[in-house]
Amino acid sequence: MIRHVVCFKFNPGAPESARAAMAEGLQSLPGRVSVIRQWSQGANTQSSDRSYDFSLIADFDSLGDLGVYQDHPAHQEVVTTLIRPIVNSVVVVDFEVPSGS
Numbered sequence: 001m002i003r004h005v006v007c008f009k010f011n012p013g014a015p016e017s018a019r020a021a022m023a024e025g026l027q028s029l030p031g032r033v034s035v036i037r038q039w040s041q042g043a044n045t046q047s048s049d050r051s052y053d054f055s056l057i058a059d060f061d062s063l064g065d066l067g068v069y070q071d072h073p074a075h076q077e078v079v080t081t082l083i084r085p086i087v088n089s090v091v092v093v094d095f096e097v098p099s100g101s
Contacts, residue, residue, distance in 0.1 A: 001037070001059055001060065001061060001096070001097045001099070002059070002060045002061075002062060002063055002065070002066050002094055002095070002096060002097070003057060003058075003059055003094070003095055003096075003097050004056075004057070004058045004059070004060065004066055004069075004092070004093075004094050005055070005056075005057050005092065005093045005094070005095075006055065006056050006057075006058075006090060006091070006092050007052035007054070007055045007090070007091045007092075008022075008052060008053055008054045008055070008083065008087045008089070008090055009052045009053055009087065009088055009089035009090075010053045010054070010086055010087055010088070011086055011087065011088045014086040014087075015086075018082075018085065018086045019043075019053075019054070019086065021082055022054070022082040022083055022086060022087075023041065023043070023054070025077075025078040025081075025082040025083075026041055026056055026078060026082075027039075027041060028074070028078075029069075029074060029075060029078065030058075032072075032074040033068075033069050033072045033074055033075060035060055035061070035065035035066075035068045035069055036058055036059075036060065036069060037058075037059040037060060037061060038057075038058065038059035039056070039057070039058050039059075040056065040057050041054070041055065041056035041057070042054070042055065052089070052091065059097070063094075066094060
């Protein structure tokens with residue numbers, strides 16, 4: 001299984017309504033992209049200079065399925081219309097989770 005971890009840092013002054021719309025758009029993806037096995041997301045509850053504001057964790061059966069997700073039109077729509085306008089930094093880690101973990 002492949003675990004996809006993404007952290008977002010919002011632009012200063014990004015409106016709360018836009019942040020909520022991004023969260024809703026992301027939350028819609030598991031129902032729209034069949035290769036997603038597990039999904040969790042949320043806003044950061046702690047703040048520091050090195051903190052990011054929002055994160056998601058998604059699991060996929062394979063790297064191929066992760067690629068399907070990344071290229072999926074629903075994902076691309078959320079990235080283009082809801083994430084890029086309000087996010088100034090994104091970090092991503094994809095790693096293999098041993099079976100049975």
